[in-house]
Amino acid sequence: VVQDRPAPRPAGIVGRLACAGTLGFRRAMALLDDSAVLRILGFNSEPRARLCCQSWDKHxxxxxxxxxxxxxxxxxxETGAMTYHHSAVRSMGGDFEECVAYQFEFHxxxxxxxxxxxxFGQWSAANERQIGRWAVVRDMLxxxxxxxxxxxxGFVQYAPAG
Known part of the structure; x- marks a missing residue:
């Protein structure tokens, strides 16, 4: 695919690797299938191959x-697990506030x-537990x-899958 403007980077990891080359003011981008991506990543993980083509490795x-x-x-x-805690309070008007807290443990x-x-103040509360699998995808988990x-x-219940 040749475009007049720079192409956005593909959203997914497996199955999409941007192979960009400059053609004058145009930029070409190829989307590769899973098999091709796995071959390329195999090349990148070979230390001797990475040394001979550092620009490709960087790309x-x-x-x-x-x-x-x-x-x-x-x-x-290195640590076996990593925890993340997030809490926030939002005013709902007057003395009424919504309080939320999230606790994650990644193994x-x-x-x-x-x-x-x-x-919501002293009037109501909801809570839930979840379990599952995590993966790093671009800049997010x-x-x-x-x-x-x-x-x-009487114990905190687990959320349904999904």
Missing amino acids: VTEALDLGRRISFNKRVR ASGSFNAQWNRS RCETSEGPETEK
Whole structure:
């Protein structure tokens, strides 16, 4: 595909590798299938091949955002697990506030546990647990939930898969 304007980088990782070349003021981009991407990544992981073609290595590393993926995976594997906590308060008018809290734990095995709670002052609250698998996709973490185990009444329940 040849375009007059610079082409946006593909959204996915597997199956889409931007092979951009400059043709005057035009830029060409090829979308490769999964098999081709796996061959290219195999080439990139061979240290001797990376040395002979550093510009290609740099291009593939940038096109697939491998720096973020490598950094996060390395940190999780070194520590065994990584936690992330986020909380926020939003005024709903007067003395009425919404409070939310999210707690994630990402394991080196590729699994995650999460729990969230949401409350509106003293009047109501909701909370839920989730489990599943995580993966680094470009500059984000993709979390796919799976079915949690049965829990007794009175304990925080698991969300349905999906």
